[in-house]
Amino acid sequence: xxPRPIPEEKPALRGLYAGFxxxxxxxxxxxxxxxxxxxxxxxxxxxxxxxxxxxxxxxLIENFQSIFQQTNMWGYFINSLIxxxxxxxxxxxxxxxxxxxxxxxNFRGNALLFSLFVGGNFLPAQIMMIPVRDLMVSVxxxxxxxxxxxxxxxxxxxxxxxxxxxxxxxxxxxxxQAARAEGASPWQTMxxxxxxxxxxxxxxxxxxxxxxxxxxxxxxxxxxxxxxVKPVTAGLNNLRGEWTSAWNIVAAATLFVAVPxxxxxxxxxxxxxxxxxxxxxxx
Amino acid sequence: MSHxxxxxxxxxxxxxxxxRSVNLSVDKGEFIVMVGPSGCGKSTTLxxxxxxETISSGEIWIDGRNVTREEPGDRGIAMVFQSYxxxxxxxxxxxxxxxxxxxxxxxxxxxxxxxxAAEILRISDQLDKRPKQLSGGQRQRVxxxxxxxxxxxxxxxxxxxxxxxxxxxxxxxxELSTLHQQLGSTMIYVTHDQVEAMTMASRIVVFNKGxxxxxxxxxxxxxxxxxxxxxxxxxxxxxxFVTAKLVSLRDGVAEVALEGAATTVQVPVAxxxxxxxxxxxxxxxxxxxxxxxxxxxxxxxxxxxxxxxxEQLGRETILYVDGGPLATIGSESGTRNFTIQLGNATGFxxxxxxxxSASTSSLYLFGPDGRTLSRPKPIxxxx
Numbered sequence: 001x002x003p004r005p006i007p008e009e010k011p012a013l014r015g016l017y018a019g020f021x022x023x024x025x026x027x028x029x030x031x032x033x034x035x036x037x038x039x040x041x042x043x044x045x046x047x048x049x050x051x052x053x054x055x056x057x058x059x060l061i062e063n064f065q066s067i068f069q070q071t072n073m074w075g076y077f078i079n080s081l082i083x084x085x086x087x088x089x090x091x092x093x094x095x096x097x098x099x100x101x102x103x104x105x106n107f108r109g110n111a112l113l114f115s116l117f118v119g120g121n122f123l124p125a126q127i128m129m130i131p132v133r134d135l136m137v138s139v140x141x142x143x144x145x146x147x148x149x150x151x152x153x154x155x156x157x158x159x160x161x162x163x164x165x166x167x168x169x170x171x172x173x174x175x176x177q178a179a180r181a182e183g184a185s186p187w188q189t190m191x192x193x194x195x196x197x198x199x200x201x202x203x204x205x206x207x208x209x210x211x212x213x214x215x216x217x218x219x220x221x222x223x224x225x226x227x228x229v230k231p232v233t234a235g236l237n238n239l240r241g242e243w244t245s246a247w248n249i250v251a252a253a254t255l256f257v258a259v260p261x262x263x264x265x266x267x268x269x270x271x272x273x274x275x276x277x278x279x280x281x282x283x
Numbered sequence: 284m285s286h287x288x289x290x291x292x293x294x295x296x297x298x299x300x301x302x303r304s305v306n307l308s309v310d311k312g313e314f315i316v317m318v319g320p321s322g323c324g325k326s327t328t329l330x331x332x333x334x335x336e337t338i339s340s341g342e343i344w345i346d347g348r349n350v351t352r353e354e355p356g357d358r359g360i361a362m363v364f365q366s367y368x369x370x371x372x373x374x375x376x377x378x379x380x381x382x383x384x385x386x387x388x389x390x391x392x393x394x395x396x397x398x399x400a401a402e403i404l405r406i407s408d409q410l411d412k413r414p415k416q417l418s419g420g421q422r423q424r425v426x427x428x429x430x431x432x433x434x435x436x437x438x439x440x441x442x443x444x445x446x447x448x449x450x451x452x453x454x455x456x457x458e459l460s461t462l463h464q465q466l467g468s469t470m471i472y473v474t475h476d477q478v479e480a481m482t483m484a485s486r487i488v489v490f491n492k493g494x495x496x497x498x499x500x501x502x503x504x505x506x507x508x509x510x511x512x513x514x515x516x517x518x519x520x521x522x523x524f525v526t527a528k529l530v531s532l533r534d535g536v537a538e539v540a541l542e543g544a545a546t547t548v549q550v551p552v553a554x555x556x557x558x559x560x561x562x563x564x565x566x567x568x569x570x571x572x573x574x575x576x577x578x579x580x581x582x583x584x585x586x587x588x589x590x591x592x593x594e595q596l597g598r599e600t601i602l603y604v605d606g607g608p609l610a611t612i613g614s615e616s617g618t619r620n621f622t623i624q625l626g627n628a629t630g631f632x633x634x635x636x637x638x639x640s641a642s643t644s645s646l647y648l649f650g651p652d653g654r655t656l657s658r659p660k661p662i663x664x665x666x
Contacts, residue, residue, distance in 0.1 A: 177362070
């Protein structure tokens, strides 16, 4: 029915290829499987050295209960939300504004400014570790939520601006001319024309930024110290110190931490993929 | 006092001089059509009137106000775009009411304006649809409706029918003319289609390379083009141009020798300036002025040719005739055949030998600078 997009190889070769894909997939998912298995076991079973066996006693529910009763995971989880949600919101607002201006206005230094945003993405974030920590200490924000929020917003806005700028630049020029001819101010144009048309892009970007910020471990340990502000990623590390032998609880906590990004990714998957191609192909 | 006035408008894009001192004055209620080839400055002129393009120097006045520095939304204009430029996420009603909503007018007023515009354009049953559910013609109606709801001083159209198919274009042409009569508003319309220009305009403005070549009523421009460019631009099929040389000039009659012809042709001329003998001229003959057979009493020119191609259009026939040594300066397609338009169906076929002739009064003569030298013709003429 459809034209075949690629020439078909010999069946044996195809079988080999499929087998290879399966092998890589198993290797890739093995750690995740280990975490899931561990999270379902009792501490005694792990102590007995039965790492790769099927759980003799299914203990997942109890393990999850212990996370909330015996550890501070719930507090870390709230901390993560307090850090991640404002960061995502601020990045979206800022990158929509910068993207709109960079895409629609021809001013002196536009190209230079845009290249700075793009170029900033190529810098490894780690080289800024000492300066950023010193900066946060000297402005008195070290070990607060703001330290992480400010850093994540500053760092993610670069990529987000590139993304939004390309997306807005792909909108037809006449749409903006029509809005202008009808007396819409730049602000009204953005609110009534640009933002509604960019909803898929904003959704995709929200997921990306959410995942980046939520999963961040490096900056969490660089910029925070006390348990009151620590996000879940850094908090997980704490569990190990307090509960050296309770790997089943650490594994269960890990699963718990991974839930929000995975959930959001699946919820917005359609937007995510459509948004990415839209920004990439037409930019 | 004219309704829209452009005074010495210049526009540069970097080093490119897009508009060269354009002066244009439009009266209230006129339907002005600006035509010209791509890049001639017609769209740029429209956008400067709209305020979507700034001008390098000059002034623009609309309804007695100097709007040169005003924002498009404050100028009292409404624009209709070639691509319709409808907002895809809004319904038809929301699209049409957008301008009024931005002006923060009460919802009741917006609804009334949208309803009235929808009735005029007969799209009242489409108001809840989104643009992607509409056909091209309906979309263009919505775009026009969006302009109507704002009750502007001046309507600006930027090639609004170019994206429609031929049948729909003819229909929308009639509708736009009707709309103009109904609203009585000033309309400025840009197109590269000379049929739209001829049929809709109360006045045509012909642009070329950033200047206005000529402006005037459609028939006046057709019968009395100021220069070779206008003669070549208006009229379909295109006028036949033949290279010629001036042999003599006496008593208001120029005797010219056509390239590739044995005999000379006499053309009555008006003001010729200081034209020298052997000056390089161009003779123009409209396709409908060329007759077949030897039936013209005052034939100024006649020659033999061979039919190369016949186009039967039903009530008219277009012949492409190879004039042997006598050839036109050629068309875009590269052929140097003469185009002849006959007002009826004929039995001609390719390969046939024919005798062509044209009367003295139907000939145009253009000088070395392209200026028209031949005498003005009566506008309502049965040539």
